[in-house]
Amino acid sequence: MEQTKFLLNESDLPTTWYNIAADLPNLPPPPLHPGTGKPIGPDDLAPLFPMELILQEVSTDASIPIPPEVLEALSLYRPTPLIRARRLEQALDTPAKIYFKYEGVSPTGSHKPNTAIAQAYYNRQEGVKRLTTETGAGQWGSSLAFATRLFGLECKVYMVKISYEQKPYRKALIETYGAEILPSPSTTTQAGRAILEKDPYSPGSLGIAISEAVEEAVGREDTKYSLGSVLNHVLLHQTVIGQEALKQMELAGDFPDVVVGCVGGGSNFAGLAFPFLREKIHGKDIDFLAVEPASCPTLTKGELRYDFGDTAELTPLTRMYTLGHQFVPAAIHAGGLRYHGSAPLVSQLLEDGLIRAQAYTQLKTFESAVLFARTEGIVPAPESGHAVHGAIEIARQAKEEGKTRTILFNLSGHGYFDMSAYTNYLAGNLVDHELSDAEVKNCLAEMKTPLD
Amino acid sequence: MEQTKFLLNESDLPTTWYNIAADLPNLPPPPLHPGTGKPIGPDDLAPLFPMELILQEVSTDASIPIPPEVLEALSLYRPTPLIRARRLEQALDTPAKIYFKYEGVSPTGSHKPNTAIAQAYYNRQEGVKRLTTETGAGQWGSSLAFATRLFGLECKVYMVKISYEQKPYRKALIETYGAEILPSPSTTTQAGRAILEKDPYSPGSLGIAISEAVEEAVGREDTKYSLGSVLNHVLLHQTVIGQEALKQMELAGDFPDVVVGCVGGGSNFAGLAFPFLREKIHGKDIDFLAVEPASCPTLTKGELRYDFGDTAELTPLTRMYTLGHQFVPAAIHAGGLRYHGSAPLVSQLLEDGLIRAQAYTQLKTFESAVLFARTEGIVPAPESGHAVHGAIEIARQAKEEGKTRTILFNLSGHGYFDMSAYTNYLAGNLVDHELSDAEVKNCLAEMKTPLD
Numbered sequence: 091m092e093q094t095k096f097l098l099n100e101s102d103l104p105t106t107w108y109n110i111a112a113d114l115p116n117l118p119p120p121p122l123h124p125g126t127g128k129p130i131g132p133d134d135l136a137p138l139f140p141m142e143l144i145l146q147e148v149s150t151d152a153s154i155p156i157p158p159e160v161l162e163a164l165s166l167y168r169p170t171p172l173i174r175a176r177r178l179e180q181a182l183d184t185p186a187k188i189y190f191k192y193e194g195v196s197p198t199g200s201h202k203p204n205t206a207i208a209q210a211y212y213n214r215q216e217g218v219k220r221l222t223t224e225t226g227a228g229q230w231g232s233s234l235a236f237a238t239r240l241f242g243l244e245c246k247v248y249m250v251k252i253s254y255e256q257k258p259y260r261k262a263l264i265e266t267y268g269a270e271i272l273p274s275p276s277t278t279t280q281a282g283r284a285i286l287e288k289d290p291y292s293p294g295s296l297g298i299a300i301s302e303a304v305e306e307a308v309g310r311e312d313t314k315y316s317l318g319s320v321l322n323h324v325l326l327h328q329t330v331i332g333q334e335a336l337k338q339m340e341l342a343g344d345f346p347d348v349v350v351g352c353v354g355g356g357s358n359f360a361g362l363a364f365p366f367l368r369e370k371i372h373g374k375d376i377d378f379l380a381v382e383p384a385s386c387p388t389l390t391k392g393e394l395r396y397d398f399g400d401t402a403e404l405t406p407l408t409r410m411y412t413l414g415h416q417f418v419p420a421a422i423h424a425g426g427l428r429y430h431g432s433a434p435l436v437s438q439l440l441e442d443g444l445i446r447a448q449a450y451t452q453l454k455t456f457e458s459a460v461l462f463a464r465t466e467g468i469v470p471a472p473e474s475g476h477a478v479h480g481a482i483e484i485a486r487q488a489k490e491e492g493k494t495r496t497i498l499f500n501l502s503g504h505g506y507f508d509m510s511a512y513t514n515y516l517a518g519n520l521v522d523h524e525l526s527d528a529e530v531k532n533c534l535a536e537m538k539t540p541l542d
Numbered sequence: 543m544e545q546t547k548f549l550l551n552e553s554d555l556p557t558t559w560y561n562i563a564a565d566l567p568n569l570p571p572p573p574l575h576p577g578t579g580k581p582i583g584p585d586d587l588a589p590l591f592p593m594e595l596i597l598q599e600v601s602t603d604a605s606i607p608i609p610p611e612v613l614e615a616l617s618l619y620r621p622t623p624l625i626r627a628r629r630l631e632q633a634l635d636t637p638a639k640i641y642f643k644y645e646g647v648s649p650t651g652s653h654k655p656n657t658a659i660a661q662a663y664y665n666r667q668e669g670v671k672r673l674t675t676e677t678g679a680g681q682w683g684s685s686l687a688f689a690t691r692l693f694g695l696e697c698k699v700y701m702v703k704i705s706y707e708q709k710p711y712r713k714a715l716i717e718t719y720g721a722e723i724l725p726s727p728s729t730t731t732q733a734g735r736a737i738l739e740k741d742p743y744s745p746g747s748l749g750i751a752i753s754e755a756v757e758e759a760v761g762r763e764d765t766k767y768s769l770g771s772v773l774n775h776v777l778l779h780q781t782v783i784g785q786e787a788l789k790q791m792e793l794a795g796d797f798p799d800v801v802v803g804c805v806g807g808g809s810n811f812a813g814l815a816f817p818f819l820r821e822k823i824h825g826k827d828i829d830f831l832a833v834e835p836a837s838c839p840t841l842t843k844g845e846l847r848y849d850f851g852d853t854a855e856l857t858p859l860t861r862m863y864t865l866g867h868q869f870v871p872a873a874i875h876a877g878g879l880r881y882h883g884s885a886p887l888v889s890q891l892l893e894d895g896l897i898r899a900q901a902y903t904q905l906k907t908f909e910s911a912v913l914f915a916r917t918e919g920i921v922p923a924p925e926s927g928h929a930v931h932g933a934i935e936i937a938r939q940a941k942e943e944g945k946t947r948t949i950l951f952n953l954s955g956h957g958y959f960d961m962s963a964y965t966n967y968l969a970g971n972l973v974d975h976e977l978s979d980a981e982v983k984n985c986l987a988e989m990k991t992p993l994d
Contacts, residue, residue: 091610094617097549158543163548166629166919177692179619195647199958239916240629258712262961265968330776438946463718464691467618467649506651506958509714516717 112152149236172338205327224299228260230318235269251294297401317501319355328361346498356433358502378445389447414537471503564604624790653686657779676751680712682770687721703746749853771807780813798950808885810954813925841899866989877924922956
């Protein structure tokens with residue numbers, strides 16, 4: 091029997107995070123204070139984050155040690171398996187080899203606990219008692235709820251109201267871990283009340299939920315704020331994924347010539363890709379493909395510029411590919427990855443040609459996700475379905491060209507909390523939506539910051 | 543860092559199933575034909591099952607080879623991890639060591655694919671094109687949908703109507719794998735129509751769904767029937783769990799003095815326990831605890847006698863602990879394990895004193911399941927929550943007595959499709975219900991078969 095799963099033991103867990111800032115030809119320019127237009131300093135961020143995370147945010151050290159307590163918590167589910175998708179290869183009748191790193195084995199079903207655990211740990215070390223955060227579909231909120239419970243912190247999650255109502259199982263998971271959860275916009279913050287005054291039926295948005303979580307964190311001494319993607323330190327914590335995958339590809343006696351990941355904020359893509367990008371920067375020939383939805387085509391159609399991270403303009407300005415902080419993807423888009431911007435580090439890599447990006451429409455994405463489920467068993471999270479589709483597209487092209495390829499993609503989560511999207515797809519209730527060039531032009535034209 | 547997870551590679555997968563019939567002091571008496579009262583022969587079962595499974599049902603060979611194609615399919619997710627619940631131990635402040643075998647890593651989230659894969663394989667080998675089955679909460683239906691897809695069979699699932707309506711995500715999962723699913727009672731079978739005539743609003747039951755699936759299988763040349771628990775061959779296929787766990791306990795340098803599993807039909811308990819029972823039969827001192835809900839106390843309050851496997855009296859009579867084939871557990875019971883009988887093999891073991899049984903009320907069960915989630919991360923399936931509670935009770939007793947114990951339990955599945963039960967528990971909407979002795983007496987008095 092040919093080997094399918096390549097496993098590591100806990101003793102193989104990486105003991106440091108890989109900081110790509112040490113190897114980049116160009117560092118992303120620093121975040122700016124929206125009031126002064128000047129680079130923000132540690133003090134500006136101190137009300138939101140513990141100092142250790144602020145230092146990681148600006149560090150250029152190549153490797154940063156993972157504290158033993160964080161490693162111990164990660165070992166509840168890590169190392170995660172690397173799996174060769176032999177049945178998918180057979181179904182595609184492709185000469186390509188397809189490997190995937192499976193992050194869905196974490197208790198909350200995605201890669202998100204990798205950073206939630208680290209963030210909860212550093213906050214507890216600095217005496218913080220409570221964390222606030224936002225969540226859209228709930229992957230991040232449930233992961234922070236899990237991680238704060240492990241380290242004895244309280245946690246309050248502002249969940250985008252429409253998701254709160256549509257995804258009762260995510261709410262239940264967050265509550266099972268003992269965290270508090272509120273639909274956002276809520277009446278407990280000024281930001282929330284201001285939105286509700288304008289529109290009592292607001293379905294909420296990530297931007298609004300961020301504003302509420304930030305407002306509460308700034309207003310309470312014992313409370314800080316936690317973000318699940320985009321920032322440098324978040325991407326840093328995710329590099330355990332790629333470091334493990336490097337060892338596992340070695341176990342498989344193979345090496346990828348293309349690495350694929352889906353991008354919302356960018357953290358699961360970065361987690362897998364960065365340790366392989368180090369190899370590329372040091373001479374290996376590897377293609378990196380970041381994939382995203384055609385209805386939220388940040389990397390492929392956005393503009394690289396300074397923008398706010400949230401709708402309510404409370405965050406610093408970061409330079410990133412963005413569709414504008416007021417952008418809201420079409421409601422018919424079912425596959426997650428709805429953030430208007432993308433991580434400054436990922437944006438820099440794209441600008442410098444070290445990675446490329448592609449956008450897919452949702453019907454093709456779900457078609458590939460269903461094919462994956464029917465061959466490999468695991469139902470992908472709709473987000474991860476984009477990466478599945480990217481891998482399948484490359485495998486099909488390899489067949490056409492009669493070339494072999496070695497593909498590695500990140501299956502960043504399972505879809506067992508998102509089955510209603512599959513129901514809608516199978517029932518023919520989903521339609522494609524591609525953000526047109528004209529719509530993109532309008533979005534970009536409307537984008538304004540105090541620097542403009 | 544102390545090791546938490548004990549992993550095996552695919553090359554460590556057991557290559558044979560362990561058949562406990564070879565080692566039992568007393569074999570369960572054979573199933574009887576309800577018409578003649580005589581033991582049924584292979585021909586009686588041939589319309590329902592392929593011959594290889596019928597032969598396994600009556601085999602007394604100690605080991606039965608696992609076909610390579612079955613091994614290959616199992617290797618999509620097996621071997622499953624053995625995990626030491628160190629954080630749970632700490633929370634309980636117990637001298638006991640708690641290990642669990644985690645079957646929730648399968649694509650459908652439970653141990654059920656272990657037999658679904660084998661059954662789909664043997665059916666395909668014998669030219670069967672379609673399988674029918676019933677499902678309650680959906681664990682079994684989704685597992686057979688997954689397995690039949692791997693082997694290119696069609697699959698039709700009759701899902702208990704109340705569950706079909708309450709668990710849309712399980713329905714979606716079954717459809718994602720490409721199987722057909724109907725709420726039961728349906729209008730497509732005589733059995734279903736007969737029920738609907740009497741009660742157009744019938745919520746359905748496992749017994750009715752079995753009748754519909756059996757009727758369709760018997761009536762079509764290309765179709766056979768598949769059962770997810772109770773039968774000898776189903777329990778046989780689950781013994782990969784215990785065989786792996788034996789190796790993994792050795793990796794951990796440990797050996798259990800108590801093995802715990804929850805029992806509905808009995809297959810996950812048997813899967814873990816049987817390979818350890820072989821050790822007990824050959825002299826090792828191990829305690830075996832089968833746990834069940836107090837609202838469906840088959841093993842602890844049922845009668846050991848011949849009874850039908852289904853409500854509609856279509857199946858052979860098997861000798862088992864039973865509450866009567868008309869028994870329906872209280873609707874307020876949220877934790878699964880609702881079957882009126884239990885596997886003849888498990889029943890025999892209980893009669894012979896090789897295992898013991900205990901029943902738990904649901905509030906204590908959910909309390910333990912939530913404690914498990916908050917320490918170990920994984921949210922247990924409500925069924926598996928009974929095993930969690932059993933392990934926790936033993937660990938607490940060990941603390942009281944100041945003794946060390948080595949506990950091994952089967953975490954047969956995760957609860958991510960069952961979060962509404964947790965919502966109800968956390969909201970205080972669940973109440974305890976224990977089947978009283980008087981109620982049990984009534985149930986048993988009402989039980990009638992043609993042999994009485």
